[in-house]
Amino acid sequence: TMDDEGKNYVSAEVSDVLESISFLNVEGKPSPLESTVLPNMEEQQVYQPLKVFLRVRPFSIAELESHESQGCVTIEDAQTVILNAPKESSAMKSSERGIGHAVHRFTFSQVFGPETTQSEFFESSMKEIVRAYVNGVNGLVFTYGVTNAGKTFTIQGTSKDLGILPRSLDVIFNHIKERHYLKMNFKPYLSNDVKKLEDAQVKQEEALKTAILASLKEETENILNTMTNICDVKSEPSSCTSNSHPSNSLEKNFVPLDIHRTNMHQRTQASVWISFCEIYNEYVYDLLNVLSTKSQRRRVLRICEDQEGNSYIKDLKWINVQSTEEACKLLKIGNKNRSFACTRMNEQSSRSHSIFSIRLLKLTDEQQPRVLGVSELSFCDLAGSERCNKTHVFGDRLKEAGNINNSLHILGKCIAALKQNQNPKMKPSYIPFRESKLTRLFQPFFCGKGKACMIVNINQHASTYDETLHVMKFSAIARQVIQTILPKSFGYFSPKLVGGDGKPIMHFDANTSVDDFPDSTETSAEEEVDITILSHEDLLKTTENLKEKLVAERQSKLLLEVKIRKEMAEAMFQQLLETEDAWSNRLEDMKDSYEEKLESKFEMYKEAIKKHAYMCAMEQIEEHYVPVEEFLAEQEKVEDRERKILQLERQLDEQSGKLLALGSLNSDVLTTENNMERDLMDRTMKRANEGLQKQCEEKDELIKSLKFKIQKLNETLLEANEGYRKMAEENSQLKHTIMLKDQEISSLQIWAKCVFELEETVSSLQKELEERKKHFFVEKPKQQKPRRGLLASLKSPVATTACTPLGKGLGKDEEASPYSRKKVLLPHKAKE
Numbered sequence: 137t138m139d140d141e142g143k144n145y146v147s148a149e150v151s152d153v154l155e156s157i158s159f160l161n162v163e164g165k166p167s168p169l170e171s172t173v174l175p176n177m178e179e180q181q182v183y184q185p186l187k188v189f190l191r192v193r194p195f196s197i198a199e200l201e202s203h204e205s206q207g208c209v210t211i212e213d214a215q216t217v218i219l220n221a222p223k224e225s226s227a228m229k230s231s232e233r234g235i236g237h238a239v240h241r242f243t244f245s246q247v248f249g250p251e252t253t254q255s256e257f258f259e260s261s262m263k264e265i266v267r268a269y270v271n272g273v274n275g276l277v278f279t280y281g282v283t284n285a286g287k288t289f290t291i292q293g294t295s296k297d298l299g300i301l302p303r304s305l306d307v308i309f310n311h312i313k314e315r316h317y318l319k320m321n322f323k324p325y326l327s328n329d330v331k332k333l334e335d336a337q338v339k340q341e342e343a344l345k346t347a348i349l350a351s352l353k354e355e356t357e358n359i360l361n362t363m364t365n366i367c368d369v370k371s372e373p374s375s376c377t378s379n380s381h382p383s384n385s386l387e388k389n390f391v392p393l394d395i396h397r398t399n400m401h402q403r404t405q406a407s408v409w410i411s412f413c414e415i416y417n418e419y420v421y422d423l424l425n426v427l428s429t430k431s432q433r434r435r436v437l438r439i440c441e442d443q444e445g446n447s448y449i450k451d452l453k454w455i456n457v458q459s460t461e462e463a464c465k466l467l468k469i470g471n472k473n474r475s476f477a478c479t480r481m482n483e484q485s486s487r488s489h490s491i492f493s494i495r496l497l498k499l500t501d502e503q504q505p506r507v508l509g510v511s512e513l514s515f516c517d518l519a520g521s522e523r524c525n526k527t528h529v530f531g532d533r534l535k536e537a538g539n540i541n542n543s544l545h546i547l548g549k550c551i552a553a554l555k556q557n558q559n560p561k562m563k564p565s566y567i568p569f570r571e572s573k574l575t576r577l578f579q580p581f582f583c584g585k586g587k588a589c590m591i592v593n594i595n596q597h598a599s600t601y602d603e604t605l606h607v608m609k610f611s612a613i614a615r616q617v618i619q620t621i622l623p624k625s626f627g628y629f630s631p632k633l634v635g636g637d638g639k640p641i642m643h644f645d646a647n648t649s650v651d652d653f654p655d656s657t658e659t660s661a662e663e664e665v666d667i668t669i670l671s672h673e674d675l676l677k678t679t680e681n682l683k684e685k686l687v688a689e690r691q692s693k694l695l696l697e698v699k700i701r702k703e704m705a706e707a708m709f710q711q712l713l714e715t716e717d718a719w720s721n722r723l724e725d726m727k728d729s730y731e732e733k734l735e736s737k738f739e740m741y742k743e744a745i746k747k748h749a750y751m752c753a754m755e756q757i758e759e760h761y762v763p764v765e766e767f768l769a770e771q772e773k774v775e776d777r778e779r780k781i782l783q784l785e786r787q788l789d790e791q792s793g794k795l796l797a798l799g800s801l802n803s804d805v806l807t808t809e810n811n812m813e814r815d816l817m818d819r820t821m822k823r824a825n826e827g828l829q830k831q832c833e834e835k836d837e838l839i840k841s842l843k844f845k846i847q848k849l850n851e852t853l854l855e856a857n858e859g860y861r862k863m864a865e866e867n868s869q870l871k872h873t874i875m876l877k878d879q880e881i882s883s884l885q886i887w888a889k890c891v892f893e894l895e896e897t898v899s900s901l902q903k904e905l906e907e908r909k910k911h912f913f914v915e916k917p918k919q920q921k922p923r924r925g926l927l928a929s930l931k932s933p934v935a936t937t938a939c940t941p942l943g944k945g946l947g948k949d950e951e952a953s954p955y956s957r958k959k960v961l962l963p964h965k966a967k968e
């Protein structure tokens with residue numbers, strides 16, 4: 137019953153898909169294979185961010201029982217998911233220490249929750265890429281995540297629940313339907329070319345395919361006995377037990393394709409080829425290689441590049457497939473080989489990257505087929521990323537080689553570099569595509585030769601939270617990468633057709649020349665060997681060989697180094713000489729330029745000085761400015777004076793000449809021949825002489841009268857002198873008299889004082905006398921006479937002194953009363 141359920145479920149899904157892309161096949165409209173590319177891809181380059189889808193795996197019952205569910209992952213919306221660090225995670229511990237956060241938000245092109253069905257996932261994530269692919273655009277899908285996150289489940293799925301790979305195959309086959317080219321004579325070759333096989337080669341091809349498919353049959357038969365389902369490598373036991381006949385169930389799972397219903401009217405046809413390989417420890421192995429014995433060593437494949445620099449895996453088997461069923465069988469065989477190899481090496485499958493590729497060859501009609509284009513769709517199931525985290529692959533340098541997976545580290549570096557190079561402000565950095573096998577194969581998809589899409593698978597386990605967080609951080613960077621998709625992918629990868637011998641087929645394209653097909657583009661035919669599977673002796677031998685090679689290599693390198701050093705030294709010397717030359721030239725130039733500058737400066741200063749001088753002169757002129765009229769007038773005056781001087785000088789000369797002539801007149805008269813002139817001279821001389829004599833006489837008279845006047849004045853002066861002398865004498869006498877008079881006055885003053893005192897005494901005496909008289913009038917009236925006589929005797933000498941000749945000038949005062957005299961003398965007293 138489960139089988140039936142599963143069958144119906146898948147069938148319904150596939151038909152949904154077919155419906156959704158049915159527009160590609162609408163009757164009457166040109167087939168999508170006829171139009172080489174999608175319309176929008178035809179004209180221009182397409183820039184679009186790398187599509188990154190997140191798929192969250194549901195919990196299993198066991199996981200829920202072991203408390204893995206701690207709400208670490210919350211889907212916010214169709215694009216956003218939130219990660220909450222659980223208690224035990226180091227992210228939480230870090231955030232508690234203040235480093236980083238406990239909650240992270242991430243956005244994706246689309247987030248698919250645990251409930252998402254395989255069909256829903258395919259519909260939303262793969263439709264665009266598959267649609268582009270059938271129209272000629274290369275595609276790459278890779279899953280990224282920790283082990284057990286659901287990568288393989290997403291790509292391959294289980295027998296009941298097909299993954300994106302079988303679904304894509306189904307869509308492809310349904311798309312080509314009647315235009316399916318069933319012959320095997322056109323086979324993918326190198327990176328993008330097609331090889332036309334000879335009949336024998338076709339037979340070989342068919343035999344190989346049968347052998348490979350037979351290996352599955354053998355295996356299936358063996359496994360049938362142990363009731364193990366090989367339908368999917370990691371199918372759950374519950375699903376496997378119900379499958380009594382897995383191959384049958386698989387067949388039923390797909391929509392039956394009527395591959396014989398080829399429409400002959402359709403000119404274009406398609407041939408489908410698949411390959412399946414793995415990259416383990418940086419070695420590429422073909423997973424469709426059937427090993428005859430279990431001990432047989434797996435062959436390591438080389439990655440080569442064609443002329444255009446497109447990498448491809450040399451000698452990788454390409455198997456023609458005619459249906460999804462066949463392709464899925466081959467997938468199973470590959471898975472089986474992968475697990476077998478891994479078991480033998482005691483390693484887990486998640487340590488390798490597996491790449492399942494589908495090549496679609498677009499051919500013209502069957503009668504005379506021509507190759508129109510080749511497109512490739514690859515599904516890459518990457519190794520679990522957690523091991524890389526543990527070895528600090530991101531950021532830190534990867535030191536260990538050996539068994540550590542280098543590819544994811546390089547992929548991270550490439551994505552970071554791609555992102556950085558999109559920033560125009562940043563210096564473009566080198567993208568280390570060539571540093572790992574995986575990135576070498578991915579390179580075309582990041583360089584515009586196809587569409588890439590990344591599927592991030594996470595589980596919600598608390599125990600692997602830190603690893604999951606790392607995956608999310610990686611995808612956040614990847615999401616920022618802008619993909620450039622070059623136009624006309626078919627045209628861009630214009631395929632070349634070669635014959636069975638690998639030589640170009642001329643009739644294929646008239647424009648193709650033989651030169652376009654080199655015999656081989658491979659660098660070395662030496663086969664790489666996976667050393668991990670060599671025996672001890674083999675390893676020792678290999679080591680010895682390698683040592684020898686190393687020594688030889690070192691020697692040649694040394695020689696090369698010496699040669700390079702010598703060349704470098706020569707080049708350096710040459711450069712030094714050139715530099716010296718350049719510098720000396722520059723020095724000369726500088727010297728010249730400085731000289732020029734100096735000269736110009738000198739000229740400048742000269743000019744400045746001139747200007748200054750001119751300015752000064754102008755200022756002076758302004759100060760001493762004389763109007764022209766004045767100046768001319770002055771000049772005229774000067775000239776006039778000069779003329780007068782000249783005239784006077786001439787006159788003087790004449791006069792002196794005349795005087796001389798006068799002195800020697802008589803002798804001259806006798807000697808002079810010209811009498812007329814002489815007479816005239818005489819006459820003028822005479823006249824002048826007369827004038828002069830008259831003048832002299834007048835002057836003499838004047839002198840005489842002046843002399844007389846002087847004489848008179850002298851006399852008057854003498855008289856005056858005499859008078860003056862007399863006056864002086866008189867004056868001195870008078871002065872003397874005055875002096876005497878002064879002396880007299882002063883003595884008189886003394887006398888007057890005495891008199892005044894005496895008078896006072898007298899008056900007092902008189903008063904006394906009168907009193908006494910009154911008294912005596914009564915007693916002795918006769919005693920009054922003698923006292924009157926004493927006063928009179930005192931008065932008479934004073935009168936005599938006043939009558940002396942010295943007192944002449946004061947005559948008027950002499951007769952004045954003693955009171956009046958007193959008045960005159962008072963000022964003298966004051967002066968003293």
Ligand SMILES: Nc1ncnc2c1ncn2[C@@H]1O[C@H](COP(=O)(O)OP(=O)(O)OP(=O)(O)O)[C@@H](O)[C@H]1O
Nearest residue numbers: 193194282283284285286287288289290370486520
């Ligand atoms: N979306 C899903 N729904 C149901 N079961 C799932 C889902 N995703 C994964 N599983 C189951 O989880 C288990 C682990 O998944 P899967 O093997 O795909 O992980 P993985 O990432 O490929 O691991 P590894 O890196 O080891 O190959 C499988 O049993 C698978 O069936």
